[in-house]
Amino acid sequence: MGKRMENRRGFLRMAGSLAGAGVATGALAEASPLDVPPWTREQGATAPGYGRPAPNETLARYPRLPPRFPGASSTVTPLQGLHGILTPNGLHFERHHAGIPAIDPDRHRLAVHGLVERPLTLTMDDIVRFPAVSRLHVLECSGNTPWLGAKPDWTVQDSHGLISCAEWTGVELSTLLAEAGLKPGAAWILAEGADACAMTRSVPLDALDGAILAYAQNGERLRPEQGYPLRLFLPGLEGNLSIKWLRRIKVGDRPFQTREETSKYTDLMPDGSARQFTFVMEAKSVITAPSGGQRLREPGFHEIRGLAWTGRGRIAGVEVSTDGGASWREARLEGPVLPRCFTRFRLPWRWEGGPAQLLSRARDETGYVQPSREALVAVRGTRSFYHNNAVFGWSIGPDGAVTYAA
Numbered sequence: 022m023g024k025r026m027e028n029r030r031g032f033l034r035m036a037g038s039l040a041g042a043g044v045a046t047g048a049l050a051e052a053s054p055l056d057v058p059p060w061t062r063e064q065g066a067t068a069p070g071y072g073r074p075a076p077n078e079t080l081a082r083y084p085r086l087p088p089r090f091p092g093a094s095s096t097v098t099p100l101q102g103l104h105g106i107l108t109p110n111g112l113h114f115e116r117h118h119a120g121i122p123a124i125d126p127d128r129h130r131l132a133v134h135g136l137v138e139r140p141l142t143l144t145m146d147d148i149v150r151f152p153a154v155s156r157l158h159v160l161e162c163s164g165n166t167p168w169l170g171a172k173p174d175w176t177v178q179d180s181h182g183l184i185s186c187a188e189w190t191g192v193e194l195s196t197l198l199a200e201a202g203l204k205p206g207a208a209w210i211l212a213e214g215a216d217a218c219a220m221t222r223s224v225p226l227d228a229l230d231g232a233i234l235a236y237a238q239n240g241e242r243l244r245p246e247q248g249y250p251l252r253l254f255l256p257g258l259e260g261n262l263s264i265k266w267l268r269r270i271k272v273g274d275r276p277f278q279t280r281e282e283t284s285k286y287t288d289l290m291p292d293g294s295a296r297q298f299t300f301v302m303e304a305k306s307v308i309t310a311p312s313g314g315q316r317l318r319e320p321g322f323h324e325i326r327g328l329a330w331t332g333r334g335r336i337a338g339v340e341v342s343t344d345g346g347a348s349w350r351e352a353r354l355e356g357p358v359l360p361r362c363f364t365r366f367r368l369p370w371r372w373e374g375g376p377a378q379l380l381s382r383a384r385d386e387t388g389y390v391q392p393s394r395e396a397l398v399a400v401r402g403t404r405s406f407y408h409n410n411a412v413f414g415w416s417i418g419p420d421g422a423v424t425y426a427a
């Protein structure tokens with residue numbers, strides 16, 4: 022009780038100092054709050070067919086790199102502008118290896134074949150008739166957060182924008198595989214997309230826990246960018262495996278060794294060997310406020326906000342340092358803390374006005390702790406392209422400017 026009173030008084034002191042510093046007073050000072058503003062004096066606009074954000078609040082995803090050839094593109098999610106854990110559909114990151122196909126849903130088919138008792142050919146209507154599930158999960162490209170080439174002017178959109186979190190609805194893959202019936206020896210699946218590169222990956226059956234054939238995202242049918250009319254969604258695994266525009270699942274007894282798991286999506290180790298089939302996305306976190314490109318306007322109270330996730334289950338905790346790792350404090354996790362989903366963390370902080378170094382370090386329910394960059398490089402070297410989940414930081418300058426901390 023005594024402690025709660027303490028905290029309460031502490032918070033009031035903080036709130037008092039906010040008002041004293043004039044944080045919320047600018048706009049109100051011009052007109053009395055009791056004057057009737059112009060927008061109250063006339064009838065409002067007619068309801069739009071499909072809603073849009075307020076004109077002043079439009080966020081955008083943008084290409085992280087100039088496309089190397091037509092169709093090969095990716096766009097990044099503006100994590101610094103999002104609240105809570107969900108990514109609106111229009112801001113979900115994109116990664117297309119051969120552009121966005123224009124698929125006629127009535128002519129689209131899913132074939133299930135290979136080591137099965139009853140090969141299937143399903144229409145979208147057939148697929149939607151199966152018992153469905155809806156689950157909140159992150160999707161992260163394993164190329165998120167480049168290993169090399171960090172720039173001081175990076176925003177969190179540049180450094181971490183190849184991740185988004187949505188509610189995915191569809192049929193569990195296990196439901197369809199039960200319908201088809203697995204033959205003895207079945208151990209891997211091959212999933213293939215209907216885009217011009219026929220993106221194709223193999224995944225072992227024992228890594229498919231929670232796999233969904235998704236046709237809806239955040240309540241509406243998939244966007245063309247996200248794989249309309251059907252995608253594979255593999256929670257907790259590298260984004261590349263979640264094949265969009267899904268047209269075929271073949272069951273086999275071994276990996277199929279496609280281009281995307283031999284030449285690409287392998288990690289070159291310091292000894293010259295390659296790690297292959299690196300499926301799970303390990304625990305990771307990033308501070309989204311304050312973050313790169315922002316500026317703290319004045320000393321005093323600031324809530325440090327960020328996102329944490331792990332492909333191995335639930336986030337167990339996030340520690341935050343404001344002094345470059347000399348000391349750490351436990352952040353508050355915003356519930357519900359869901360498996361293989363974004364978890365929002367928050368930490369109250371008083372910025373005294375001098376330079377500061379912000380870091381976040383997540384741990385998950387398996388006991389795994391997000392590694393420092395030095396620890397990760399000691400094991401993996403610097404020739405990897407994928408799976409950089411190292412602790413990441415922002416520098417606050419004496420003027421409050423936030424930049425990437427090398």
Ligand SMILES: Nc1nc2c(c(=O)[nH]1)N[C@H]1C(S)=C(S)[C@@H](COP(=O)(O)O)O[C@H]1N2
Pocket residue numbers: 113114115116117118119160161162163213214215216219220246247248259260261262263264265266
């Ligand atoms: N058919 C197909 N599936 C695909 C891809 C693709 O180019 N074609 N890109 C993959 C990659 S590399 C990632 S990270 C995710 C991105 O999904 P998103 O665009 O919905 O964010 O889809 C994967 N599935």
Ligand SMILES: [Mo]
Pocket residue numbers: 116161162163164260261
């Ligand atoms: Mo990706």
